[in-house]
Amino acid sequence: xxxxxxxxxxxxxxxGVNGMAKKVKRPHISKxxxxxxDILEKYQELTARDIAEILWARDIRYKTAExxxxxxxxxxxxxxxxxxxxxxxxxxxxxxxxx
Numbered sequence: 001x002x003x004x005x006x007x008x009x010x011x012x013x014x015x016g017v018n019g020m021a022k023k024v025k026r027p028h029i030s031k032x033x034x035x036x037x038d039i040l041e042k043y044q045e046l047t048a049r050d051i052a053e054i055l056w057a058r059d060i061r062y063k064t065a066e067x068x069x070x071x072x073x074x075x076x077x078x079x080x081x082x083x084x085x086x087x088x089x090x091x092x093x094x095x096x097x098x099x
Contacts, residue, residue: 082094082095
Protein backbone atom coordinates (compact mmCIF):
# COMPACT_ATOMS: atom_id res chain seq x y z
CA UNK A 1 0.00 0.00 0.00
CA UNK A 2 1.58 3.33 -0.99
CA UNK A 3 2.32 5.85 1.72
CA UNK A 4 0.56 9.18 1.24
CA UNK A 5 2.42 12.21 2.60
CA UNK A 6 0.45 14.59 4.75
CA UNK A 7 1.30 18.25 5.34
CA UNK A 8 1.95 17.88 9.07
CA UNK A 9 4.93 15.81 10.11
CA UNK A 10 3.39 13.78 12.92
CA UNK A 11 3.58 9.98 12.63
CA UNK A 12 0.43 8.34 11.35
CA UNK A 13 -0.92 4.83 10.89
CA UNK A 14 -1.80 2.88 7.76
CA UNK A 15 -3.89 -0.23 7.60
CA GLY A 16 -1.56 -3.09 6.71
CA VAL A 17 -2.22 -6.07 4.46
CA ASN A 18 -3.36 -8.22 7.37
CA GLY A 19 -5.73 -5.52 8.66
CA MET A 20 -3.39 -4.46 11.49
CA ALA A 21 -2.44 -0.80 11.93
CA LYS A 22 1.15 -0.12 11.00
CA LYS A 23 3.06 2.99 12.13
CA VAL A 24 4.74 4.80 9.25
CA LYS A 25 7.65 7.16 9.88
CA ARG A 26 7.78 10.57 8.26
CA PRO A 27 10.87 11.72 6.42
CA HIS A 28 13.35 13.37 8.76
CA ILE A 29 13.50 17.17 8.93
CA SER A 30 17.00 18.42 9.61
CA LYS A 31 17.92 20.95 12.24
CA UNK A 32 18.57 23.59 9.55
CA UNK A 33 15.17 22.91 7.97
CA UNK A 34 13.47 23.38 11.35
CA UNK A 35 15.36 26.65 11.86
CA UNK A 36 14.33 27.81 8.39
CA UNK A 37 10.67 27.09 9.19
CA ASP A 38 11.03 29.07 12.44
CA ILE A 39 12.62 31.98 10.56
CA LEU A 40 9.84 31.97 7.95
CA GLU A 41 7.24 31.94 10.70
CA LYS A 42 8.74 35.10 12.19
CA TYR A 43 9.52 36.89 8.89
CA GLN A 44 6.77 35.90 6.46
CA GLU A 45 8.64 36.50 3.17
CA LEU A 46 12.40 36.22 2.62
CA THR A 47 14.91 35.39 -0.09
CA ALA A 48 17.24 32.41 0.31
CA ARG A 49 20.13 34.81 0.92
CA ASP A 50 18.19 36.62 3.69
CA ILE A 51 17.42 33.29 5.34
CA ALA A 52 21.09 32.26 5.14
CA GLU A 53 22.21 35.55 6.70
CA ILE A 54 19.76 35.15 9.59
CA LEU A 55 20.70 31.50 10.05
CA TRP A 56 24.46 32.13 10.20
CA ALA A 57 24.30 35.70 11.59
CA ARG A 58 26.74 37.11 9.03
CA ASP A 59 26.92 38.37 5.47
CA ILE A 60 26.46 35.47 3.02
CA ARG A 61 27.58 35.55 -0.61
CA TYR A 62 25.91 33.64 -3.41
CA LYS A 63 27.44 30.28 -4.41
CA THR A 64 28.94 29.62 -0.98
CA ALA A 65 28.46 26.45 1.04
CA GLU A 66 26.08 28.20 3.45
CA UNK A 67 23.92 29.63 0.65
CA UNK A 68 23.81 26.29 -1.17
CA UNK A 69 22.81 24.51 2.04
CA UNK A 70 19.86 26.87 2.54
CA UNK A 71 18.78 26.44 -1.11
CA UNK A 72 18.84 22.63 -0.77
CA UNK A 73 16.86 22.80 2.47
CA UNK A 74 14.29 25.12 0.88
CA UNK A 75 13.89 22.78 -2.10
CA UNK A 76 13.36 19.81 0.25
CA UNK A 77 10.79 21.76 2.28
CA UNK A 78 9.06 22.85 -0.94
CA UNK A 79 8.78 19.21 -2.07
CA UNK A 80 7.02 18.43 1.21
CA UNK A 81 4.64 21.34 0.75
CA UNK A 82 5.87 23.26 3.81
CA UNK A 83 7.23 26.33 1.98
CA UNK A 84 6.53 27.88 -1.38
CA UNK A 85 8.36 30.10 -3.84
CA UNK A 86 6.61 33.22 -5.09
CA UNK A 87 7.19 36.58 -6.67
CA UNK A 88 9.74 37.84 -9.15
CA UNK A 89 12.57 37.92 -6.61
CA UNK A 90 12.26 34.22 -5.74
CA UNK A 91 11.08 34.87 -2.22
CA UNK A 92 10.00 32.05 0.06
CA UNK A 93 7.18 31.76 2.59
CA UNK A 94 5.51 29.08 4.66
CA UNK A 95 2.45 27.56 3.05
CA UNK A 96 -0.85 28.33 4.69
CA UNK A 97 -1.63 24.64 5.18
CA UNK A 98 1.61 24.04 7.15
CA UNK A 99 0.71 26.53 9.89
